[in-house]
Structure formats: structure tokens, C-alpha cells
Amino acid sequence: MIKEKVSFMKCVITAAGKGVRLLPITKEMPKEMMPIFTKIYGKNRVVIPLLQYIFEQLYAINLRDYCFVVGREKRSIEDHFTPHDAYLRELSGEYKILISKFYDRLQKSHLVWINQNKPEGFGDAVKLTQRYIGGDDFVVHAGDVAILSKSRHPVLRLIDTAKKDPTVSAVLLCKKVKDAERYGVPKLRKMSNSYYVVEEVEEKPLKPKSSFGLLPLYYFKSNIFDCLGKIKRGRGNEYQLTDAIQKLIEDGQKVVAIPIGSNEIEIDVGTVESYRYAQEISYKKA
Secondary structure (H helix, E strand, C coil): CCCCCCCCCEEEEEECCCCHHHCCHHHCCCHHHCEEEECCCCCCCEEEEHHHHHHHHHHHCCCCEEEEEEECCCHHHHHHCCCCHHHHHCCCHHHHHHHHHHHHHHHCCEEEEEEECCCCCHHHHHHCCHHHHCCCCEEEEECCEEEECCCCCHHHHHHHHHHHCCCEEEEEEEEECCCHHHCEEEEEEEEECCEEEEEEEEECCCCCCCCEEEEEEEEECCCHHHHHCCCCCCHHHCCCHHHHHHHHHHCCCEEEEEECCCCCEEEECCCHHHHHHHHHHHHHHC
């Protein structure tokens, strides 16, 4: 992973989903803690929870202020992200070094934990962070999806795009998809090879208006919370973040999107098929 300086930025990481499509393993193990492969600590592959991999990526670009949104039954996530000196003392050799590096990064970061008592949707999870965010701009990263990249992390590109145009209220990440009905789908107006204006967005539409799907990495100004407070339950009887983004657009706010890079690969642990791919590609690309 490439290290690069960025300005102070708060980051919301959502990890409150039920993971029902991966039952029975997710009865006790949160889907965000499903293991993938990586070489972030050295030459050898290690097995790492996807959520930790996301944290390590964001830490590498010098983000230090995190808010994790978890379900009440997901105590194992908070335990994993809490340094335990007694556990560390029981280790030796390379394993002690590996865990020590992770603990050191945790201790240099500011972590906040918020419970989403009921699975009310992605939009509800983000809304719960309003007091933590205050009036600041912030990044949202779902905890069950990561981007494998050998170049600049897409979060950096989201931030850069927002900095270049102060009138932008939200920056979205998108990619061409074959099954657009599984995604939030934006209607886009192309401005350049790396920049689109979002004219409309809809969650998992039956008749997609484009061949693009949104990936769950976002940059927002704090006015997204006004829109989250006005939306009603949408697709799946949940509060959808895409509905709040659509409200931003309807209110005359500028929303833009950037495409995923050609050398970047999305991995997610939402289904059996996608998780199999996540393991295979993370092993191959590690």
C-alpha cells in the first residue's frame, strides 16, 4: 500500500449488517470479520479480517479518526480493535511483531464506537454518526467491501475531487457493472474521463438507468445529515443512503462521481460467491 499525506479527515466505517447470506458462519462471526489474504506486514501472506484490512488501508493514507458503527451483537469487532497487553505477552517471534504493529496503529488512532440497535439500513447507520461528525466533511467506507489497489487509494481521489471543487456536497465512487439491479445506480453526465456529474441515483432499481453501480465509499459534507433526516424507508424497508443522496440532488446540491481505476479490484463478503472471489483474488494479488 502507498503511504501519502492527507489533511485531517473523519472516517465512518459501517459494520452493522446481519450477514444473513453467509449463514451459518455469520451467526457468531460478523461478516466484516471474514478473513482474506494480504502481505501488508511483509513478504509472507497472512490471514486478516476484511475490516482490519480496510482500517490498515485507511491508516496507510494517514487517516487517524475513525467511527465504527456496529450492531449490539458485534462485540467481537470492538474486542479485535482493542489492544490486549496480556495477549501480546503470550506471543513471541514474528507473531508478536505482527500483532504489535497492529496494536501500535490502534494506539495512534482515535476510535469511536456507535451501536446501531436494529438493522435499519446503510442510511440509518450513517445518520447515527451525526454527533461525532458535527459540521465536518467526512469519508464513509462500508466494512464489508474493500478495494485492492497498487496505486492511490480511491479515498484519496474522493478527497482530491472534493477539494478541487468546493461547491461539491458529495463524491461517489462507481464502476461499470453487468448486474446494475444489485447496486445503487447513478444517472451520470460525463464531464471528463475521470469525472461525472450525478443527475439522479436510485437504490437497486428494477430498470437501471445506467450501466454503472455505486461502490460503498463516499465523501460527504455534513449537509448529508439534513437529507438523512428527511428520507423515508425505501428499498428493503430500510433507510437508504442513496435516497439521501437523491435528496441532496433534488435540493440543488452538486453531487459528482469518479470511476474505479482500471488497476483496482473490488472485493466484498456479501454473498457466498463474492466471498469465494474475495479469497481467491486476495490470495493471488497479495
